Amino acid sequence: MKVKNIQEMNEAVFILRHFIDLSARLLPLLYKIDQKITPNLEEIRDKEKILAVFKTYNFETKTSQVLLESNILDLIRACYSNIIKEDIFINKQVLLTDFLKEYNRLKNNWRIVENN
Secondary structure, three states, rough: HHHHHHOOOHHHHHHHHHHHHHHHHHHHHHHHHHHHHOOHHHHHHHHHHHHHHHHHHOOOOOOHHHOOOOHHHHHHHHHHHHHOOOOOOOOOHOOOHHHHHHHHHHHHHHHHHHHO
16 A cells, blocks of 8 residues: 555545544434423534535535444434424434444554553
């Protein structure tokens, strides 16, 4: 593998990690706002901002499988899609928990790599 290819992969992993970290902060907040029966004006604005962030990110979910050996992007997409649905029969908390569990696993792996 050439140096340029390694640099490109490192950059892709960096961007991917940033998006995953951002999702770990935003999805629980989106879930919390979604659970409110009557969100206040600030919460409505926060929700709109969060939705705008996710709408601007176009990503191929296989990317995380290739670069991180993880289905984290599939989990993010499923979690986000189901939180914004108005279906009361979807267990949104389970999807959020699954995502956060995988996120914590990856974070631990990243820490181990960084410490070596």
